[in-house]
Amino acid sequence: MGLMEKFFGFSWGVHPEDHKRPAADAATRVMPTPERLYVSLAQHLGAPALPTVLVGQRVGKGALLAQPQGAVSAAIHAPTSGVVAAIGEIPAPHPSGLPVLAVTLEADGEDAWADDLEACDDPFALDPAEISRRVAAAGVVGMGGATFPAALKLSSSKKAGVATLIVNGGECEPYLSCDDRLMRDEAATIVDGIRIMLHATGAKEALVGIEDNKPEAVAAMEKAAENHGEIAIRPLPARYPMGSEKQLTLVLTGREIPAGRLPADVGVVVHNVGTAKAVSDAVRLGRPLVARIVTVNGGAVRAPGNFLVPVGALVEDVLRCAGGLSREPARLVMGGPMMGMSLPHARVPVVKGTSGILALVAAEANGAVENPCIRCASCVRACPIGLLPLEMARRAEAGDLKGAVGIGLKDCIACGCCAYVCPARIPLVQYFAHAKGSLAAEERARLRTEATRKLAQARTARLEAEAREKAEAAARRKAERAAAAAAKAATEKIERVEEVGA
Amino acid sequence: MTPIAYRAERMFATPHAHGGGGVGRIMLLVQLALVPATLFGFWLYGWPAFFLWVVTLLSALVCEFASLRLLGGKAVGRTLFDGSALLTGWLLAMTLPPWSPWWVGALGGGIAIVIGKQVFGGLGQNVFNPAMVARVALLISFPLQLTAWVTPLPLVSIPAPGFLEGLRITLGQAPLPDAMTSASLLGYAKTELARGVDLLHAFSGGHAPRLSWLGVRSGSLGESSALLIFLGGLFLLAAGVIRWHAPVGVLAGVLLPALFAHGVAPERFMSAEQHLLSGALMLCAFFIATDYVTSPTTDPGRLVFGLGVGLMTWIIRTLGGYPEGAAFAVLLMNAMTPIIDRVVKPRILGRTRSGKPLIPRPDMADAGKGG
Numbered sequence: 015m016g017l018m019e020k021f022f023g024f025s026w027g028v029h030p031e032d033h034k035r036p037a038a039d040a041a042t043r044v045m046p047t048p049e050r051l052y053v054s055l056a057q058h059l060g061a062p063a064l065p066t067v068l069v070g071q072r073v074g075k076g077a078l079l080a081q082p083q084g085a086v087s088a089a090i091h092a093p094t095s096g097v098v099a100a101i102g103e104i105p106a107p108h109p110s111g112l113p114v115l116a117v118t119l120e121a122d123g124e125d126a127w128a129d130d131l132e133a134c135d136d137p138f139a140l141d142p143a144e145i146s147r148r149v150a151a152a153g154v155v156g157m158g159g160a161t162f163p164a165a166l167k168l169s170s171s172k173k174a175g176v177a178t179l180i181v182n183g184g185e186c187e188p189y190l191s192c193d194d195r196l197m198r199d200e201a202a203t204i205v206d207g208i209r210i211m212l213h214a215t216g217a218k219e220a221l222v223g224i225e226d227n228k229p230e231a232v233a234a235m236e237k238a239a240e241n242h243g244e245i246a247i248r249p250l251p252a253r254y255p256m257g258s259e260k261q262l263t264l265v266l267t268g269r270e271i272p273a274g275r276l277p278a279d280v281g282v283v284v285h286n287v288g289t290a291k292a293v294s295d296a297v298r299l300g301r302p303l304v305a306r307i308v309t310v311n312g313g314a315v316r317a318p319g320n321f322l323v324p325v326g327a328l329v330e331d332v333l334r335c336a337g338g339l340s341r342e343p344a345r346l347v348m349g350g351p352m353m354g355m356s357l358p359h360a361r362v363p364v365v366k367g368t369s370g371i372l373a374l375v376a377a378e379a380n381g382a383v384e385n386p387c388i389r390c391a392s393c394v395r396a397c398p399i400g401l402l403p404l405e406m407a408r409r410a411e412a413g414d415l416k417g418a419v420g421i422g423l424k425d426c427i428a429c430g431c432c433a434y435v436c437p438a439r440i441p442l443v444q445y446f447a448h449a450k451g452s453l454a455a456e457e458r459a460r461l462r463t464e465a466t467r468k469l470a471q472a473r474t475a476r477l478e479a480e481a482r483e484k485a486e487a488a489a490r491r492k493a494e495r496a497a498a499a500a501a502k503a504a505t506e507k508i509e510r511v512e513e514v515g516a
Numbered sequence: 517m518t519p520i521a522y523r524a525e526r527m528f529a530t531p532h533a534h535g536g537g538g539v540g541r542i543m544l545l546v547q548l549a550l551v552p553a554t555l556f557g558f559w560l561y562g563w564p565a566f567f568l569w570v571v572t573l574l575s576a577l578v579c580e581f582a583s584l585r586l587l588g589g590k591a592v593g594r595t596l597f598d599g600s601a602l603l604t605g606w607l608l609a610m611t612l613p614p615w616s617p618w619w620v621g622a623l624g625g626g627i628a629i630v631i632g633k634q635v636f637g638g639l640g641q642n643v644f645n646p647a648m649v650a651r652v653a654l655l656i657s658f659p660l661q662l663t664a665w666v667t668p669l670p671l672v673s674i675p676a677p678g679f680l681e682g683l684r685i686t687l688g689q690a691p692l693p694d695a696m697t698s699a700s701l702l703g704y705a706k707t708e709l710a711r712g713v714d715l716l717h718a719f720s721g722g723h724a725p726r727l728s729w730l731g732v733r734s735g736s737l738g739e740s741s742a743l744l745i746f747l748g749g750l751f752l753l754a755a756g757v758i759r760w761h762a763p764v765g766v767l768a769g770v771l772l773p774a775l776f777a778h779g780v781a782p783e784r785f786m787s788a789e790q791h792l793l794s795g796a797l798m799l800c801a802f803f804i805a806t807d808y809v810t811s812p813t814t815d816p817g818r819l820v821f822g823l824g825v826g827l828m829t830w831i832i833r834t835l836g837g838y839p840e841g842a843a844f845a846v847l848l849m850n851a852m853t854p855i856i857d858r859v860v861k862p863r864i865l866g867r868t869r870s871g872k873p874l875i876p877r878p879d880m881a882d883a884g885k886g887g
């Protein structure tokens with residue numbers, strides 16, 4: 015942290031009204047398992063999982079439904095016991111509403127765990143690699159929303175030799191309180207998960223960052239960690255985006271992650287508190303990740319609160335669980351209001367990364383008309399990365415992608431602070447997302463051209479080589495023929511000489 | 517239960533929440549901050565000042581409307597009443613001699629909006645501060661009218677012009693009585709120095725213009741009361757509309773050289789207090805140099821910008837041909853804004869000042885722990 019920040023406090027980010035209570039204070043409710051679950055096969059960062067079950071097959075709760083495919087992927091398990099009713103496309107939890115491949119499970123109402131779960135009484139006796147394997151087998155992904163496969167992060171941290179495990183309990187998004195609830199209710203399990211992750215990564219210490227607007231969670235975690243000197247609970251000032259990897263690492267360790275690098279490059283790895291809980295469940299009980307706590311909140315929700323929801327439950331069913339809607343929402347959001355995605359309708363399923371379901375009314379939603387930029391530079395002060403959003407937007411709008419990249423487009427984390435404070439209501443994040451999309455398309459086109467050029471070059475080279483070989487062969491044959499002719503002529507000559515001589 | 521009927525009519529971009537506030541609110545707060553100094557100006561200079569203010573604001577609004585219509589813009593009404601044109605007209609009116617004829621205000625409003633703003637593409641696109649463009653254009657074109665200062669005649673005093681008399685002054689039907697005209701402090705100092713009278717003698721004379729924190733002095737419509745403008749500025753600071761960097765820069769840019777020069781040669785250079793309470797300095801520091809559109813976007817950049825404006829003002833006042841230089845200084849620094857913005861940038865997290873990625877240090881054992 016620079017000297018300026020020491021004196022003037024945080025100069026980055028915003029301080030939104032958090033809207034976390036009363037939802038955060040209501041006890042966590044368990045959602046009854048719906049009759050049908052729609053388990054998406056693309057719930058994680060990376061390639062979709064490959065189904066391993068057949069339609070009509072009976073599965074126990076926690077049985078494998080689909081296995082990871084490719085280097086970055088995660089396994090998917092049955093959230094309840096029942097029969098596979100279909101494997102096909104359903105509307106994805108994505109603003110486009112484009113379909114995604116899913117396993118539809120007909121619940122049998124027993125909710126009985128499969129009997130082949132691999133429990134373990136002493137995880138610390140296991141080899142770190144074995145822990146990673148079990149975490150991978152349980153399909154654990156980052157629960158903070160990024161849904162990166164957790165096992166990959168554990169094994170790569172072990173390889174990189176990180177010294178510090180940062181546990182993200184910041185939950186800086188307004189409205190959300192699922193991590194808060196989890197820390198209040200399951201602090202001991204989280205601490206256990208943290209200890210297992212320390213063992214798996216070889217890190218010496220764990221720093222748990224929790225924003226100070228969650229005093230109950232801080233107290234619960236401090237109590238659970240009091241006998242574990244290697245785990246430090248660190249209350250943080252409430253500030254958005256405190257939960258961003260770069261910000262959290264900077265505030266907790268004073269280390270700045272270099273642009274384009276990973277936290278491991280400064281000796282740290284960041285995991286969410288929900289991931290710690292999932293790791294404990296996976297390793298101790300052998301239970302795969304099939305349910306999560308989801309915050310249901312927003313002005314249109316009758317009884318806001320937190321729910322333990324099976325993966326694959328429809329948003330519609332979850333909302334009904336919270337007493338339904340008191341009025342038509344202006345916007346339905348999956349995730350937080352800052353970075354969550356707007357949903358096309360309520361018939362999309364909950365996935366492993368669903369931290370919240372928000373039914374926002376018009377007064378809460380950012381819906382005003384866009385005005386011209388007055389260069390007030392609120393966005394410049396709000397940007398946690400130190401970018402110039404107004405300049406980037408100007409370049410993106412003009413189609414000057416190179417210019418936008420030149421002033422830091424690729425460093426943008428899409429946190430939304432700039433658009434949150436913009437008095438002209440310019441949808442800055444949309445400009446940047448569009449520019450990043452165009453860049454990616456350009457990059458793909460460039461790679462394609464490159465590949466085509468290489469193929470063409472190879473073809474030319476091959477044709478040339480063939481022609482050369484042909485010519486050489488022809489020359490060889492000609493030479494052979496000439497030699498043969500010469501030999502024949504010579505023989506004839508000798509014969510003639512012999513004849514003459516005879 | 518019935519299914520939840522919600523269907524999104526379109527994709528919504530993140531973030532889904534907003535911190536509140538808007539362009540209109542900002543403009544309104546600035547106008548609110550101008551009210552005390554403006555009312556004081558009406559009281560001090562009487563009805564003609566009020567009429568001039570009305571004419572200038574109306575002209576700005578009419579020209580904005582005409583420009584928007586000619587440019588074929590959409591949502592003309594919304595743009596017209598976002599408060600920006602009104603504020604430009606208002607700021608210009610504050611800088612005009614209070615008894616100027618109506619056409620000065622009308623022409624000024626037109627220059628500010630059409631040449632100062634709309635030809636660049638409208639709100640947010642102009643390079644130069646529109647009010648200052650108009651002010652300078654008027655000063656160069658009509659030096660006589662733009663330096664016709666009147667003796668303050670508070671509205672309640674007996675010789676102050678009444679409503680109709682005031683109207684006749686504004687309409688140019690009544691000539692400005694010679695007895696009413698009075699030099700501004702800056703003009704007086706410049707004239708005396710040019711005459712070879714040193715400032716110590718000049719200001720000890722009985723007819724020398726007096727200094728007044730409250731602003732009972734001859735001067736522009738809304739520039740005279742340093743105190744009320746300062747309070748307006750404090751209000752804007754407290755409301756978070758402006759930041760301290762530009763005003764502090766402007767004031768420091770004038771006061772530091774003034775203190776130094778006056779300390780060395782008081783007979784040739786005016787004191788810091790005389791600079792502070794004269795001309796447009798206070799208005800410039802809190803209302804002109806803080807214009808978002810024409811000043812740099814970073815806080816350090818704004819400090820540099822303010823220092824430049826202040827220093828240029830002092831230089832023009834002291835060494836230039838014009839007695840007052842704030843408007844020129846602002847325009848000069850407006851031209852420098854893109855350069856300041858190019859040089860003074862925040863450091864990107866994870867990169868060096870020059871934009872290169874930081875060097876990874878995975879072996880940072882326990883360094884920098886503690887946060």
